[in-house]
Amino acid sequence: MVDVERKLTVRTPAEAVVGYLKDFANAEQWDPGTVSCVRVGDGGGAPIGVGTRWHNVSKFRGRETELDYRLDRLEAGRVVFVGTNKTATSTDDFTVTGGTDGTVVTYHANIVFHGLAKLADPFLKKEFEKLGDEVVRTMTEALVALDS
Numbered sequence: 001m002v003d004v005e006r007k008l009t010v011r012t013p014a015e016a017v018v019g020y021l022k023d024f025a026n027a028e029q030w031d032p033g034t035v036s037c038v039r040v041g042d043g044g045g046a047p048i049g050v051g052t053r054w055h056n057v058s059k060f061r062g063r064e065t066e067l068d069y070r071l072d073r074l075e076a077g078r079v080v081f082v083g084t085n086k087t088a089t090s091t092d093d094f095t096v097t098g099g100t101d102g103t104v105v106t107y108h109a110n111i112v113f114h115g116l117a118k119l120a121d122p123f124l125k126k127e128f129e130k131l132g133d134e135v136v137r138t139m140t141e142a143l144v145a146l147d148s
Contacts, residue, residue: 002111002125004132007104008140012147014077014098017105020146021079021094024054024069030139033058033131040068050074056083061127088113105143107135 010017020026027034035057042052052071057064067083067090074080077097083090093108109132 001113002128003108004128005106005108006132006136007106008136008143009102009104010140010143010147011102012143014096014103016146017096017103017143018076018079018094020143021096021105022048022071022074024052024056024071024081026142027054027056030135030142031058032134032138033060035059035064037069048074054081060131087115103143105139107132107139 023039025037025039027037031037037054037056040053040055046052048071050071050073054069056067056069058067059065065085065087067085067088069081069083069090069092072080072082072091077095079094079096081092083092089112091108091110093110095106095108097104097106109128111128
């Protein structure tokens with residue numbers, strides 16, 4: 001299992017941040033590993049809510065991987081996605097709180113590998129930590145652009 005947590009602060013209002021993060025297709029803008037992320041299942045016409053799904057293609061360490069994500073939890077200050085494929089379950093958990101210094105976003109990524117992929121856990125931690133640092137930069141840029 002790999003756990004990565006990062007915090008960032010922006011002036012963008014918390015409600016706008018949650019509105020942006022709940023559409024996982026926006027991962028194309030804030031996740032440097034995402035190649036494409038497309039909403040599936042309802043043709044994109046229904047409002048986004050718990051159960052909405054996306055197909056995500058990411059590039060990590062030079063290889064593409066595909067996960068099917070589902071919006072698992074949606075609250076005023078919390079957005080949680082769970083993505084799965086045959087080798088991993090990935091949970092992206094965002095907590096969004098407003099404060100006097102701006103909006104604080106806590107991003108927690110948890111990846112549980114299955115089968116033989118579990119053997120890669122110790123080797124991938126450092127790579128995911130670097131990716132977490134990149135996410136802080138790209139997500140901050142994307143969220144600041146919302147307020148422009």
